[in-house]
Amino acid sequence: MLEEFELMHTIRILSTRDFMDDAPTILSGGMVYEFERLDIDGLDSLKSQSVWVYIDWIMPEISGLELCHRLRAIRSADQTRITLMLERDRLEDRRRAIDAGADNYLIEPLTLDVITAQIAAISGQAMTDEGDRLAIGHLSLDEQTSIAFWKDEPLFLSPTLLRLMKYFIENANRLLTREEILASINVAGQELDARSVDVAISRIRKELRKVGAGAILRTVRSRGYVLDLRIG
Structure with a gap:
């Protein structure tokens, strides 16, 4: 026991x-x-x-x-x-x-x-798919440790932001609407709104700037956001 x-x-x-x-x-x-x-x-x-x-x-x-x-x-x-x-x-x-x-x-x-x-x-x-590592370009996410990296530099992201980062990596270089992003970060009983998406994006951008990733998370006016690794 x-x-x-x-x-x-x-x-x-x-x-x-x-x-x-x-x-x-x-x-x-x-x-x-x-x-x-x-x-x-x-x-x-x-x-x-x-x-x-x-x-x-x-x-x-x-x-x-x-x-x-x-x-x-x-x-x-x-x-x-x-x-x-x-x-x-x-x-x-x-x-x-x-x-x-x-x-x-x-x-x-x-x-x-x-x-x-x-x-x-x-x-x-x-813990879904624990042990996998998602990666595209210089951006990666270790799902076992729940840590995202730009090159070898860790990004300090909360669990909600990690879910969002995973969704962006899985859909890199594709325009994502606020509705799609909301669906990716919402957990049962935790219904967020469009304003929360903007706040989350702002926090991820702040961490990306700290590690020198540049403006890879772009706003497409009136449409949504795109993780554009073609400019990273």
């Missing part, structure tokens, strides 16, 4: 919720879910760690949006997956969550079952 436990994939989950202090470890679907309270004053401890973070919309000391911004400012915490809890299902709140750097959002109430169900759904999708 101990050997089986050691072979299971461990998911570390942090949240601003009080009930995380007493949350039990959960074993489900071949994964071990470990919960703990997020220390707002100790965000640097998340560096270089793959964790899932669930943030309240409103907190006494800081807003959820501001906390998202702070987490995304920690460059080496790129593997942190952020879900922002919305008190109401409003389009404007969803947009603000994504703009602040959240990968996903959930509508209240938040429970351990909701958390494990969401992570299982997203992780299951992310």
Whole structure:
């Protein structure tokens, strides 16, 4: 039994919720879910760690949006997956969550079952064809490690941006409409909108510029976007 436990994939989950202090470890679907309270004053401890973070919309000391911004400012915490809890299902709140750097959002109430169900759904999708490496030109995506590269330089992309990058690589040099792009990055229960596409594209472009990739992700006015590797 101990050997089986050691072979299971461990998911570390942090949240601003009080009930995380007493949350039990959960074993489900071949994964071990470990919960703990997020220390707002100790965000640097998340560096270089793959964790899932669930943030309240409103907190006494800081807003959820501001906390998202702070987490995304920690460059080496790129593997942190952020879900922002919305008190109401409003389009404007969803947009603000994504703009602040959240990968996903959930509508209240938040429970351990909701958390494990969401992570299982997203992780299951992310591990499809695990071990494959997509590549075209100087751009590649290692699906086993979930890291994208330009030449030998890694791109610091969130899970949502990695899904989008994979879709662009699979459809390189082809015009993609916003509707097609939305369908590629949406996960069950996480319906994003056209504004979210523009924000995601902006973030990918920023990372591409950092590694010297140039303007390979082009806007085709009123039509969509194209990953144009003929100019990369």
